[in-house]
Amino acid sequence: MRPGHHLRRVSAVVVATLVTAVCVPPAASVQAASAGAQQAPAGRDRHFxxxxxxxxxxxxxxxxxxxxxxxxxxxxxxxxxxxxxxxxxxxxxxxxxxxxxxxxxxxxxxxxxxxxxxxxxxxxxxxxxxxxxxxxxxxxxxxxxxxxxxxxxxxxxxxxxxxxxxxxxxxxxxxxxxxxxxxxxxxxxxxxxxxxxxxxxSVETSTTISSVVTLGDSITDGWASTSDANRRWPCYLSRRLQAAPDSSVKGVANAGISGNKVLADGAGQAALRRLDRDVLSHPGVRTVFVLEGINDIKAHTGVTVDDLVAGYREVIDRVHAAGRCVVGATVLPYKGWSEYDAAGEAVRQGVNDWIRHGGAFDAVVDLDRITRSPYDPQAILPFFDGGDHLHPNDKGMQAMADAVDLSVLGCDR
Known part of the structure; x- marks a missing residue:
């Protein structure tokens, strides 16, 4: 989802630490492959x-x-x-x-x-x-x-x-x-x-280690977080996973696109169209985390609760068919955003009720409850508001990541 003008943000980058062996023999050549033809496993106890x-x-x-x-x-x-x-x-x-x-x-x-x-x-x-x-x-x-x-x-x-x-x-x-x-x-x-x-x-690691892909829109993409600081909510989640000794999920792949919808193309192909390429094609993925729907709702195209539920069900069915788990997150509040109205809010509430109680997702993270104001539940908590009443700031991003029970990311199918 994009504010009226899509700004490009530029600032200083952060020094990183990556260790590589510089003076090592060349690797054996491996045939380059398309996304639809994933690399062969590295060995019985290793994979990418x-x-x-x-x-x-x-x-x-x-x-x-x-x-x-x-x-x-x-x-x-x-x-x-x-x-x-x-x-x-x-x-x-x-x-x-x-x-x-x-x-x-x-x-x-x-x-x-x-x-x-x-x-x-x-x-x-x-x-x-x-x-x-x-x-x-x-x-x-x-x-x-x-x-x-x-x-x-x-x-x-x-x-x-x-x-x-x-x-x-x-x-x-x-x-x-x-x-x-x-x-x-x-x-x-x-x-x-x-x-x-x-x-x-991708990297080669033990077959006991896996990754999660976060499928979403600009909230997942990181709009309103600090540039060059890795403060998107999936970044905070990644740091939590690295520090969690009991979690075998260590990789995080961010599949957010600003302005993206579940059902319709626009800012990027619809989630339903890009699911295979942007999510299921990646190696070593155990779980898909879905936080999308607000752009469908606020676009005033007549999308109903049933429409979005059907879209979520298709995502869930395809993820399950691929042998992965799927976690659903409730849609965040947006009162105060220019496109907010009572009709859209009714759809959001209906969608969130289904996410919480429909039983279709393998697990649910209630991000609406975490980010909403206790005094105005249709609005984001001011402390978490990135300034447009829709996108969380750094504190909101961290609160979202902290709300994830890490154990639900390691489910088995």
Whole structure:
């Protein structure tokens, strides 16, 4: 969901700690694969688990012969890092002429000796047709949890619309020419506030470790949280999971898109249309956490409680069919937002009643109860209000993450 003007936020980035073995033998080549053909298990007691993700949408035209330095935050640690590059919304093939993964020191500067070349089916470059994705080969070395990973891409042949995540809430960088291999910040002159082409990072870890994907809209995407500080509610959840010795769920993949709806396309494809690509295609996922519906409700398109319930049921059925668990969250209050009215509020209350008592989700987290004002239950608690009466601020984001009973994320099916 987007305030009237979609602002791009740019500020200083945070130094991260990721440990990799720089002087190690090259990995055996693994054939690059599309999202629909996941990598083979690493071994009987090892598998890949997603450690970071951002749902892609159609973006504006991207200039050719340009490099992108994309800063992302890992959740679960592991080995043998792999990235996924997507041309899902492109109209033409795009070539990733070179790709590197390194560690952020500050801004666009990398820690010396950390930047290493990624390969695709043993080759240093990959051309991805329109509508397709590609996985990199595993990169030897250890990836630590809660680290700022930097993926640098040199992109050629880009024509027409690009594929990326518009509202990153994280400063990345771009520049003309091929500078992907460089560790200095000198050439990286253009700060950007979106992630382009990169939509997932996974690591090899024990089969006892798994990930959760948070499917949502701008509240999950992090609107109104502090940029470059990893204060989206899934980020707070990730830190809780890392600190929880009894939780086997350690990875968190954020599948929020600002303005997204459950039922209708608009800001990104509807949740029902993007579920396979943005959620179920990721490796090592045990649980899907669903917090969506407010954009369907406040759009005044005549969406009813029954309409949204049918949409939720389809999500639940498809997640269950894929062997994963699904947790549902109640829809947050929005009184004071410009589109608020009594009719929409009635739908929200009906939807929340079904989420709480319908018994369709494997578990429910009542985020409406956590974030609403005790004096005006249709409105968000002022202490949690990011300023527009719809999006929680940093404190609200943390309260949402703290409300999750971590044990419900480790359910079995």
């Amino acid at each position: 688990a997603v450690t970071w993700a951002a749902s892609a949408d159609r973006q504006g035209a991207g200039p050719a012969e340009r490099s992108y330095r994309l800063v992302v935050r890992t959740s679960v640690g592991g080995n043998a890092l792999r990235i996924r590059l997507t041309n899902a919304f492109g109209d033409h093939p795009v070539t990733f002429a070179s790709a590197y993964a390194g560690l952020q020191r500050q801004g666009a500067e990398l820690i010396g000796g950390s930047n290493r070349r990624l390969t695709f089916g043993g080759q240093p470059s990959a051309t991805v047709p329109a509508g397709e994705t590609v996985l990199s080969d595993p990169l030897p070395g250890k990836v630590t949890a809660q680290s700022n990973l930097v993926v640098s891409l040199y992109v050629t042949g880009a024509q027409g619309p690009t594929t990326g995540h518009g509202m990153a809430m994280q400063t990345s960088y771009a520049t003309a020419g091929d500078h992907a291999a460089e560790e200095a910040a000198t050439s990286w002159t253009d700060p950007i506030s979106s992630w382009y082409w990169l939509d997932a990072v």
